Amino acid sequence: MAYNQNQPKREQNDSDNKKLVHCRFCKSKNVVKKGYRKTEKRGKIQRYLCRKCGKAFTLDEGFYRMRNNEKIIAMSIDMYFSNLSSRKMRNQLHRHMNTKISHVSVLDWARRFTLKVHKFVDKLNPSDLGKGYYADGTKIDRQGTKDTFWACVDWKTRMIVGTHYSLREGNKEAVTFLKKSVRKGLPNYIQVDSAKFYPRAFRRTFYSNKVGGLKVEHRTQNTLKTGRYNVRIETVFSKIKDRVDDFRGLKALWSAPILLAGVVLQHNYIEAHTTTNEIPCALAGLDLQTGQNRWLGLIRLASVC
Ligand SMILES: [Zn+2]
Missing domain, CATH: 2.20.25 (N-terminal domain of TfIIb)
Incomplete structure (x- = not known):
């Protein structure tokens, strides 16, 4: 029965x-x-x-004319973005799937399918986002450069609702980032650190008529006073930092934003958050029915929709 x-x-x-x-x-x-x-x-x-x-x-379920088994491809992408070292990945694939996959292939799949899935999920509209967002920037050391990866997290669902990749920090970049962060829903407030460009960026983005005169409260966490750093989303950001440290492909400028988009996909759509015990997209009202093998499910969805 x-x-x-x-x-x-x-x-x-x-x-x-x-x-x-x-x-x-x-x-x-x-x-x-x-x-x-x-x-x-x-x-x-x-x-x-x-x-x-x-x-x-x-x-075309996403793997049209690809030589390798789709499960091996999805598994490799999942392992790559969950930060397994390439040596460990090679060993796992060899032991469990009896196959030899090079690091170059994995990197190639990770980028190719991140682009495909990203394009698909970008069109989805989560229905249950919360009203408090937390935003922060992570420095990306791309062989001596100091790029910034900006990310905005919805506290209720832990979904990363907006990201931006820039070569410098400043008012203009902050405005672009804030606009991207509210595309899927307007919160009551966005909390940021005390960087000096934020007040102007908030005024320009939310208190003028540019976004329909909408108001979003600008909250600051004074890191000098508390000695802490946007505590609530720290787990999300430390996860991003961990992944970034191990990315060999981040050397190239064209490659870095794609791999970071993959990290965001892994966070939003693949892994259950350690505190909420749920995948952020599910909490946000996006039930995609991707099955147990979520990368495989997402790639298929992205290909037939
Ligand atoms: Zn026909």
């Missing part, structure tokens, strides 16, 4: 997927399942027939 109890859930998922399937050629949703295509590494892949234009097709 226990087995049967699982059945309705599977059917549910299946019909959800069906709604998403549309013809690769004419975009019609009038399609039927029609046999399988055999592939060497990815097994049998469902083939569809379009009733409108009559063409047969398989879905």
Whole structure:
């Protein structure tokens, strides 16, 4: 009986997927399942027939024409962003999946699929964000440079709601960052540290008519007084710092923002937060039904939607 109890859930998922399937050629949703295509590494892949234009097709589930097994790819990306060293990753993949994967391949997959998934989740609108945001910047040492990675965290869900990558700090960059942070919802306040460019940036962003005359309270945490640093989101930021320290690919300017976007995806959509015990996106009202293998689920969603 226990087995049967699982059945309705599977059917549910299946019909959800069906709604998403549309013809690769004419975009019609009038399609039927029609046999399988055999592939060497990815097994049998469902083939569809379009009733409108009559063409047969398989879905691009994100791994179209990739030689390696999609589970190995998703697993590698997950391990990479959860900060496993490349040597440990190689050993794990070799022991458990009997496969040899180079660091270059993993880095390539991490960037490629981060871009794809990022583009998809950027269009989603979380319904349950809180009213208090905490923002901070992390210095990125890219072989001697002092870039800044700005991130804004919603306290209620721990979701990272806005990020910005810049080569310097200052009023203009702060304005860009603040605007990006309120795209999905306007909080009552945003707490930042006492950096001198924030007051002007807040005035320019929230107290003029530029964002419809909306008001967001600017709260400051005086680090000199408390000796602490935006305590509430410290865990989020120390996590980012940990990951950044180990990124070899961060040497290149084009690569750094993509890998940081991957770190944000890992935080928002893959891992349960240690305090809330929930994945931030779930708390924020985004139930994406990605299944246990969340990277794999996200890549598939991003590819068929
Ligand atoms: Zn068609």
